[in-house]
Amino acid sequence: METRPSCSATLAFPVPDPNEKAASRSSDLEKAQPSSSIPEELPEHDNGRNSENRTKTSAFKSLGWLDRFLALWIFLAMAVGILLGNFVPSTSSALQKGKFVGVSVPIAAGLLVMMYPILCKVRFETLHQVLRKREIWAQILFSVIVNWIVAPLFMLGLAWAFLPDKPGLREGLILVGLARCIAMVLIWTGLAGGDNEYCAILVAVNSLLQIVLYAPLAILFIRVISGEEETTDIGYPVVAQSVAVFLGIPLAAAILTRATFRNLASPAWYDGVFLKWAAPWSLIGLLFTILILFASQGREVVHQVVSVVRVAAPLLVYFAVIFFLTLLVARKLGFGYRLAATQSFTAASNNFELAIAVAVATYGPDSDQALASTVGPLIEVPVLLGLVYVVKEIGRRRGWKD
Numbered sequence: 001m002e003t004r005p006s007c008s009a010t011l012a013f014p015v016p017d018p019n020e021k022a023a024s025r026s027s028d029l030e031k032a033q034p035s036s037s038i039p040e041e042l043p044e045h046d047n048g049r050n051s052e053n054r055t056k057t058s059a060f061k062s063l064g065w066l067d068r069f070l071a072l073w074i075f076l077a078m079a080v081g082i083l084l085g086n087f088v089p090s091t092s093s094a095l096q097k098g099k100f101v102g103v104s105v106p107i108a109a110g111l112l113v114m115m116y117p118i119l120c121k122v123r124f125e126t127l128h129q130v131l132r133k134r135e136i137w138a139q140i141l142f143s144v145i146v147n148w149i150v151a152p153l154f155m156l157g158l159a160w161a162f163l164p165d166k167p168g169l170r171e172g173l174i175l176v177g178l179a180r181c182i183a184m185v186l187i188w189t190g191l192a193g194g195d196n197e198y199c200a201i202l203v204a205v206n207s208l209l210q211i212v213l214y215a216p217l218a219i220l221f222i223r224v225i226s227g228e229e230e231t232t233d234i235g236y237p238v239v240a241q242s243v244a245v246f247l248g249i250p251l252a253a254a255i256l257t258r259a260t261f262r263n264l265a266s267p268a269w270y271d272g273v274f275l276k277w278a279a280p281w282s283l284i285g286l287l288f289t290i291l292i293l294f295a296s297q298g299r300e301v302v303h304q305v306v307s308v309v310r311v312a313a314p315l316l317v318y319f320a321v322i323f324f325l326t327l328l329v330a331r332k333l334g335f336g337y338r339l340a341a342t343q344s345f346t347a348a349s350n351n352f353e354l355a356i357a358v359a360v361a362t363y364g365p366d367s368d369q370a371l372a373s374t375v376g377p378l379i380e381v382p383v384l385l386g387l388v389y390v391v392k393e394i395g396r397r398r399g400w401k402d
Contacts, residue, residue, distance in 0.1 A: 077291040085298020095296045101241045102357030106292045114285030117278040118186040119254035122200040146347045147180045158314035172372025180206040181349030182247045191388045194342035207247045242354045297374045311372045315379040323348035337400040352377040
């Protein structure tokens with residue numbers, strides 16, 4: 001199909017005489033007409049729909065095979081883990097032999113591998129400029145209220161409503177509700193298109209508050225409010241070690257890596273080469289962690305299915321209500337999509353590695369508290385993965401911009 005000459009091309013030719021102008025204009029109009037066999041443009045009512053379909057298809061194809069079918073890989077990891085835990089009896093005992101701050105060594109390794117690439121993307125060199133803005137402190141205050149007042153109290157109420165006759169499971173559920181997420185929330189925020197840098201700030205704030213508040217709040221909620229006299233005190237060392245390991249190690253490694261490679265090579269090489277190489281390892285670490293977690297506890301899940309279901313019910317309510325309540329309030333307050341998604345996933349996610357470590361160290365590996373804390377991530381992973389797709393669809397349909 002011929003196209004009309006550009007302005008630059010027209011200026012390069014001699015100016016036609018007046019007798020030729022009409023014929024030239026008529027010829028140009030004929031050339032501009034679309035061919036009858038190949039329409040130049042789609043009908044107006046189809047343009048938006050097809051453009052949207054093309055955008056969704058191209059965005060899907062632009063993802064790597066790991067990101068493109070992440071939901072499938074996660075459910076496969078869960079299924080393989082449960083099968084290993086049930087049909088290979090030695091799996092669970094083998095995975096639980098080595099412990100690192102109360103968590104099995106394979107799970108600890110998976111968590112560290114999972115967090116490192118995400119933290120490498122955070123622009124630490126500009127965080128001081130971000131923290132100078134007054135609005136960021138309003139966001140932090142909102143997050144602290146939701147994470148340390150609303151969410152734990154809601155979990156306490158659910159624990160009593162669903163498990164009034166099971167003090168051990170109830171205490172384990174309370175421990176899960178008090179443990180604010182400092183690991184997987186970075187994964188969910190990134191997948192949902194949230195603000196990774198702001199999420200890193202919230203993770204740092206929650207980590208510091210966790211060291212200070214987790215132990216006294218656990219004693220307040222379990223011993224004082226719930227009136228459990230036989231409860232063992234939860235010590236600060238367990239909490240501090242867990243936070244220091246699962247946030248401190250990958251954070252220090254990420255800061256060192258970013259400073260070293262950006263100075264020795266160049267910022268362009270770091271962003272364009274290193275980060276592209278490191279990015280898949282975050283999801284690989286996530287899948288490995290899920291596989292090991294389900295393999296370690298798969299037998300317990302099957303053989304104590306009644307207890308698992310009773311713990312799963314309040315967890316499902318908790319994740320859904322806290323997520324959508326935070327999202328709704330953030331929307332009403334005028335937050336952009338990225339900040340609202342980050343706030344919602346931070347509020348709904350929990351630090352299962354800390355909850356498991358505290359439950360095992362305080363009550364023992366075979367206790368009801370340990371079982372309840374283990375069920376937490378088994379429910380959290382598929383639910384929050386589903387919420388990633390839900391919140392992205394909400395943002396797309398409502399045209400929610402930043």
